[in-house]
Amino acid sequence: MSSPPESPEPVASIALRGVDKHFGRQQVLHGVGFSIGRGEIVGLLGPNGSGKTTTLRIIAGYLGADAGEVRIGGIDLRADALEARRQIGYLPERPPLYDTLTVKQYLEFVAGAKGLAPTARRPAIDHAVEACALGEVLGKPTGRLSKGFRQRVGLAQAILNRPEVLLLDEATSGLDPLQTIEARAVVRRCGEGRAVLFSSHLMQEVNALCSRVILLLDGRVLSDDLRVADDARPMTVEVVLAGLDEDGALALLGGVADVDRVEPVVGATDPLAHERAGMAAVRATDGHMRRGAGGALRFHCLARRGGDPRAAIAQAVVGQGTLLELRALEATLEESFVDAVA
Secondary structure, three states: OOOOOOOOOOOOOOEEEEEEEOOOOEEEEEEEEEEEEOOOEEEEOOOOOOOHHHHHHHHOOOOOOEEEEEOOEEEEOOHHHHHHHEEEEEEOOOOOOOEEEEEEHHHHHHHHOOOOOOHHHHHHHHHHHHHHHOOHHOOEEEEHHHHHHHHHHHHHHHHOOOEEEEEEEEOOOOOHHHHHHHHHHHHHHHHOOOEEEEEOOOHHHHHHHEEEEEEEOOEEEEEEEEEEOOOOOOOOEEEEEOOOOOEEEEEEOOOOOOOOEEEEEEOOHHHHHHHOOOOOOOOOOOOOOOOOOOOOOEEEEOOOOOOOHHHHHOOOOEEEEEEEEEEEEOOHHHHHHHHOOO
């Protein structure tokens, strides 16, 4: 009996392979390649000058690659640029607004420029206005809007044609904290069901919005699958305990199964933990933990790869001391970045 045919793999919404770009004699992209599927919000992270904007402009069709291939929803950008561009919504770092037009006039203009049929323009504009929360400013000239609202209008024009791909270049840059929070919410709404490539040099923005990160450095992809929470990294467990001196605690924790290494957190005592334990905070004059003083001590226990020592740590401490805190630490994007560039 023959086995059923395998289902074809879904076509990536964005796929780059071996993309090179030169400006004169300077090569700014070196064999850039990655892919992004529908429903992903992926960060393009790198310092200023790393090639992020150039990469976005090539994907958007604003610049041509000198070598390599770009496909949008399976369509070769070089072979069928017009059809590929119909699948793209693009917000550059500076939204392309006309300051004398009201928001409504501007969106009507963009809808026509994008080639939407007259009967499709009103529903498309209504959808974009709702997604980007622009109802209260429809009658205002775009030149009189705050930067936060200008970014929203830029996002609205990008999604007017219901694109499969959304390209965002520094979409939250320069916003105040409240505007940034609002912009993140709008990006998430606009990104539903699409492939979103979000370019930024700010780790906290990529961390807040993206599930996966492409790391670009000097025009080269160092990693196309950088994760904030990486299950492949060994677990680090933070332990706060009392009733033991430092040497005794190190020996106890170091003998636990699945613990590879124990590191004291120097100078870090926990006043709340002391209060819970009915102890006074104890610090040595040089800032180091005082041996044998009975105060709360904090340690980081690095697990062996694939291991989870939390239950064993709790069992080991019982009867030997007082366990005040036990938690797994999530890897930060900064730590993943350092691992990638090391």
